[in-house]
Amino acid sequence: xxxxxxxxxxxxxxxxxxxxxxxxxxxxxxxxxxxxxxxxxxxxxxxxxxxxxxxxxxxxxxxxxxxxxxxxxxxxxxxxxxxxxxxxxxxxxxxxxxxxxxxxxxxxxxxxxxxxxxxxxxxxxxxxxxxxxxxxxxxxxxxxxxxxxxxxxxxxxxxxxxxxxxxxxxxxxxxxxxxxxxxxxxxxxxxxxxxxxxxxxxxxxxxxxx
Numbered sequence: 001x002x003x004x005x006x007x008x009x010x011x012x013x014x015x016x017x018x019x020x021x022x023x024x025x026x027x028x029x030x031x032x033x034x035x036x037x038x039x040x041x042x043x044x045x046x047x048x049x050x051x052x053x054x055x056x057x058x059x060x061x062x063x064x065x066x067x068x069x070x071x072x073x074x075x076x077x078x079x080x081x082x083x084x085x086x087x088x089x090x091x092x093x094x095x096x097x098x099x100x101x102x103x104x105x106x107x108x109x110x111x112x113x114x115x116x117x118x119x120x121x122x123x124x125x126x127x128x129x130x131x132x133x134x135x136x137x138x139x140x141x142x143x144x145x146x147x148x149x150x151x152x153x154x155x156x157x158x159x160x161x162x163x164x165x166x167x168x169x170x171x172x173x174x175x176x177x178x179x180x181x182x183x184x185x186x187x188x189x190x191x192x193x194x195x196x197x198x199x200x201x202x203x204x205x206x207x208x209x210x
Contacts, residue, residue, distance in 0.1 A: 029147050029154050032182035042180075046197030047085045047152075048072055049180040056175060060198060069196035074175060079160025081172060085181045087188035088153045094190065095146030095153055099124060102144060118166060119173050120145050125166070143169075145176060152183040152194065 032049045035042075043050045043058065050058065050072070059073040061082070072083045088094040102124060103113035111128030124144040132138050143163040145156045156176045162169035183194065 028177040029149065029179040029181060031150050032180040035180055043199065044197075045069075045072060045199065047182050047184075047194030048083060048196060049182060050074070050083075051178040053175060053178075060196070062198075069198055070193075072196060076172075079158060079162045079172065081162070081175060082157040082159070083176075083179060084155045084157075085183075085194040086153045086155065087183070087190055087192045087194060088148065088151055089190055090151050093148055095121075095148050095155075098146060098153070098155075098191075102126075116166070118145065120147050120176070122146075125163070147176075149181055150183065152181045154179060154181055 035049065040051060043052060045060075052058075053074075055076050056074045057076070059075055060069045061071045061073060062068070063070050070084075074081050074083070086094070099115070099122065106113040106126050106128060109128055111126060113124045113126045115122055116125055117123075123146070126142045126144060128140050128142075129137050130140045140159075141163045143158040143166060145158070147154045147156070154176075156179075158169065158172060162172040181194070188194075
């Protein structure tokens with residue numbers, strides 16, 4: 001599958017001059033319907049269309065009971081980003097509604113959530129103490145970014161270094177910006193997770209045994 005964005009096609013010199021003085025906005029994430037042929041082989045996961053990048057490993061988090069994919073993770077040597085897409089109203093700011101809920105959930109579990117302004121707007125810096133597999137407790141910082149789209153909300157949760165040091169996470173932000181979301185035309189309740197389709201060539205990787 002090879003696409004390019006419609007907005008990248010037939011840009012005139014006059015149009016470029018018209019937007020020169022405007023405030024720059026992120027190039028993405030964007031609608032999958034905006035993609036056209038551009039020579040890039042993307043991974044189509046149904047509601048999420050991803051651009052493969054060097055140093056990023058694609059992992060799918062699957063619910064063992066239902067067999068459904070719950071989230072998509074792109075992992076690298078210094079961190080990871082978990083991606084989830086949700087149905088949203090045609091007009092409105094679902095991310096503004098969801099942020100307080102996430103913060104309240106963090107606080108109910110003994111953690112903290114602080115708002116900051118980033119490339120994609122208001123985001124959350126979260127910190128919570130979790131129990132490690134060996135029984136010890138450790139801190140788990142995360143950075144949650146929300147992007148409102150056309151009847152969808154993309155939620156990207158950064159882990160590792162990009163969560164601890166937002167100022168040096170430009171490469172991870174570019175990874176998020178390349179994501180395309182396919183909402184579909186069917187009716188869905190606001191806030192419902194958009195389905196992720198497992199690729200035909202996906203293989204299950206069992207955790208290493210001790």
